[in-house]
Amino acid sequence: MNNNDYDQIEQLMLIKDFEALNFQERKFIQDKISPDTYQQQRTILINSKQILSQKPPLPEAKLNDLQAYFKATHSNISSSRSATMPIYQAVLWATFIGFVIWWYRPTRIETKIQKEIIYLPIVDTIFQEKLVEKKTTIYKTKIVHVPVLQIDTVYIPTIDKEQFYQEKESPIIFAQNTPKGKTMKDMEDLMHFVVGAN
């Protein structure tokens, strides 16, 4: 029997008697082993499976002992780990971990933009353009430069209605004290200057 055919023959042995095999199966078997051998090995296989499946009662399990041992072992491992680490190693580890944390610290702040839809009551503002006429008074300022005459002596006529319209009867009061008097023509000009500039 070729070893590669073992599983095929085994399957047939476990399922069928030699008599129950079809033509092809018989031919396949007879190329490898004789029908007697097939039948004998079939009996052995079936009975072996039956024998091996017979199981004596399982003795009382010792799970509790194993559980206790398991707990004891693992607690010992954890306690021994913590006890055996020297202080300098712990310090070195702490430094190392601190350095790693510092090295991998976040260098930029990530801003997370979250889009939120908020429904708000909409208030429309309507801008209305309105033409308003506004009257403004613009004052024009005109600066007139008036030449200032150098007057040495100013004769101020005293206007007296009575005297003015009294004509010749009333004495003419002019600056009699000053020898340099003005003529009437000069006075007229002067009056024009004083009373009405224009």
Place this chain on the structure above:
Amino acid sequence: MFFKINYQQLSDEVLMQRMSKGNSKAFDELYHRYYEKIYYYFFRMLWQDAAQAQDFAQDIFVKLIEKPQVFDTNRKFSTWIYTVASNMCKNEYRRKKQVFSNLKDCEAFPSQALTTPFQLDQKIFNKHLGLAIEQLKPKHKVCFVLRYQEELTIEQISQIVGCPEGTVKSRLHHALKQLSKHLAVFNPKKPQNKEAL
């Protein structure tokens, strides 16, 4: 943890990882899954000695507790534990220097005079078949028991014993031939048995 873990749904490998971290529930689950199988495997491999089988089954779980790191995470736990069990059996065979004598030397084996077809009794046949299985060569017996008791595939057996599949088939074939040779006295169609008729 807020959620209760259902350990029955976890794979063997995950349970083994958890066990190695000190999870006792994972260990309990593995124990319930494999203790019985391993016990009966040892029982069959170690001459049906119940006490020894129990000790060995216990030992294998003690080894799991002590050195969970020896579990090769690349392998399937079921094949791995049978590998460990098979190695323990091999060591035991070496220790006892068990010599697997031929069945011809076995006194319990029936004489030809008793093996007429009329005297064939299923119980006697099974008794002697059991003895014949016990006395197979260890390398044949391992394959035979794994195949027909544990019902593992050829591939799984090849992983357990660390041999190619062809070798496993060859060993199974040899085991079957050996058994049929030693139980030939029960076959009435064999020439010597025909004479006995």
